[in-house]
Amino acid sequence: MSTADEKSRKAAAQPSGSIPTAEEGPAPADTAGGKVMAFFFIGLAASLFVGWIVFPKLLYSQKKQPIDFNHAMHVQEVDNGCESCHFFRPDGTFTGIPKLDKCLECHEEVQGDSAEESRFVNQYAQKGKEVPWLVYAKQPACVFFSHVAHVRMGKMDCAACHGNIGESQHTRVYEQNRISGYSRDIWGRNISGFKRHTWDSMKMADCAACHKRAGVHQTSVQTGKGACFVCHK
Amino acid sequence: MEAVNRRNRAKKYGMVIDLDKCTGCGSCTVACMAENNIPFRKDESDKLLSIAWLHVYKLTNGKPFPHTDVCYLPRPCMHCEGHHGHSPCVSVCPATATDYDEETGIVSQIYTRCFGCRYCMAACPYHVRLFNWWDPVWPDGMEKMLNPDVSVRMRGVVEKCSFCYHRHQRAMEKAYLEGRRELEEHEYQTACTQACPAGAITFGDLNNPKHAVYRLKKSPRAFRLLERLGTRPKVYYLSSREWVRQAGDNHLQQEKQKI
Numbered sequence: 001m002s003t004a005d006e007k008s009r010k011a012a013a014q015p016s017g018s019i020p021t022a023e024e025g026p027a028p029a030d031t032a033g034g035k036v037m038a039f040f041f042i043g044l045a046a047s048l049f050v051g052w053i054v055f056p057k058l059l060y061s062q063k064k065q066p067i068d069f070n071h072a073m074h075v076q077e078v079d080n081g082c083e084s085c086h087f088f089r090p091d092g093t094f095t096g097i098p099k100l101d102k103c104l105e106c107h108e109e110v111q112g113d114s115a116e117e118s119r120f121v122n123q124y125a126q127k128g129k130e131v132p133w134l135v136y137a138k139q140p141a142c143v144f145f146s147h148v149a150h151v152r153m154g155k156m157d158c159a160a161c162h163g164n165i166g167e168s169q170h171t172r173v174y175e176q177n178r179i180s181g182y183s184r185d186i187w188g189r190n191i192s193g194f195k196r197h198t199w200d201s202m203k204m205a206d207c208a209a210c211h212k213r214a215g216v217h218q219t220s221v222q223t224g225k226g227a228c229f230v231c232h233k
Numbered sequence: 234m235e236a237v238n239r240r241n242r243a244k245k246y247g248m249v250i251d252l253d254k255c256t257g258c259g260s261c262t263v264a265c266m267a268e269n270n271i272p273f274r275k276d277e278s279d280k281l282l283s284i285a286w287l288h289v290y291k292l293t294n295g296k297p298f299p300h301t302d303v304c305y306l307p308r309p310c311m312h313c314e315g316h317h318g319h320s321p322c323v324s325v326c327p328a329t330a331t332d333y334d335e336e337t338g339i340v341s342q343i344y345t346r347c348f349g350c351r352y353c354m355a356a357c358p359y360h361v362r363l364f365n366w367w368d369p370v371w372p373d374g375m376e377k378m379l380n381p382d383v384s385v386r387m388r389g390v391v392e393k394c395s396f397c398y399h400r401h402q403r404a405m406e407k408a409y410l411e412g413r414r415e416l417e418e419h420e421y422q423t424a425c426t427q428a429c430p431a432g433a434i435t436f437g438d439l440n441n442p443k444h445a446v447y448r449l450k451k452s453p454r455a456f457r458l459l460e461r462l463g464t465r466p467k468v469y470y471l472s473s474r475e476w477v478r479q480a481g482d483n484h485l486q487q488e489k490q491k492i
Contacts, residue, residue: 092403
């Protein structure tokens with residue numbers, strides 16, 4: 001009962017209270033509107049700053065590779081370019097980052113005067129321990145990627161997707177997404193998703209777009225796009 | 234141009250299971266579980282909650298001795314073609330988690346896409362779809378023996394037989410390395426086919442006259458399960474026994490004529 005009384009009292013008081021403010025004129029209302037707009041734009045700028053600059057900085061942790069690998073120097077030393085170490089096995093699977101035994105073909109003893117190499121030989125090669133490389137391109141377990149389909153059938157060279165990694169003298173910082181655990185290379189550095197190079201991002205949409213351009217059969221009944229089992233397992 | 238046409242010819246992978254040869258030993262189920270990282274629990278007695286992509290059913294003709302007859306029926310996913318690939322499950326999936334590939338005729342299931350509504354389970358007339366009520370728990374050390382070509386499912390998603398599609402992916406990789414786009418019949422075989430000690434399961438491309446299934450599916454002994462629903466399954470069964478063929482279409486006892 002008391003609440004109903006209060007309501008009726010408020011309702012009675014309101015018209016008398018609102019009339020004087022309306023008579024004060026339009027000028028204060030304008031400044032109030034301006035303030036609202038100013039706050040809106042400050043808020044927008046602040047949230048864009050947080051969302052586009054602060055959040056990505058917080059989202060990714062920075063990790064160093066266990067060994068600072070020099071691609072440029074190795075490419076000069078080997079005969080067969082990339083395929084000297086990253087090659088296809090006879091069953092069509094791809095070696096990816098080579099295992100220790102491949103490195104041991106040359107590095108049983110220290111070859112040069114690089115500090116990184118002697119660290120590799122002492123810490124890994126002589127102990128028979130695999131190097132725990134951080135894989136920039138690591139995809140979730142449900143993703144199937146066939147290198148041979150792209151390299152042999154698609155006639156793409158390594159640089160088409162990997163860029164000029166063969167000329168790099170140091171390994172990049174591996175930025176790991178703190179939430180998903182995957183590398184920043186998957187989403188890409190540009191948080192808005194725009195890309196200029198093939199390797200700028202490696203999401204499902206990137207696979208699908210390139211497959212469509214390259215004429216991979218779009219045979220899915222549900223979507224009319226590429227079938228799921230082309231890239232999933 | 235002819236070569237291109239031949240290359241683009243759609244496959245229709247399917248299976249023919251000879252029920253007269255099947256002894257019900259269950260090797261196919263075991264091979265399937267190992268191949269596809271299928272989870273299991275300590276207590277598997279409640280079959281409504283347990284998961285097996287390939288289930289062996291026991292059929293009886295219901296007659297008293299000495300006329301009793303038993304038939305074992307292994308049942309993988311039928312990979313229904315439906316009408317233009319609109320199999321029952323594909324038509325109802327709201328998440329695009331299950332899909333029909335017109336190039337291979339395989340009904341795919343993408344576990345990371347599935348959100349577990351289980352419409353597909355309701356739609357499937359063959360009970361081939363199973364729901365993960367729990368995250369898989371492997372006995373100590375067994376996770377190291379999992380098949381790396383098959384992704385492990387998580388709690389809350391539906392899974393089903395994929396005709397060992399990862400074996401197709403692997404076989405294609407080898408073919409690509411050798412400069413081929415076509416597979417030989419033996420290069421892509423499912424785990425259950427290879428495990429069957431009686432040789433009851435035959436697998437191949439139903440569109441390819443060189444494959445054994447092409448001939449077998451035309452056998453007068455051939456039938457499919459619940460054929461009259463129009464799901465157009467790609468798993469054929471062979472049986473010389475009339476009551477088994479009748480059971481395959483779930484005929485009622487009082488039904489006057491076969492439909």
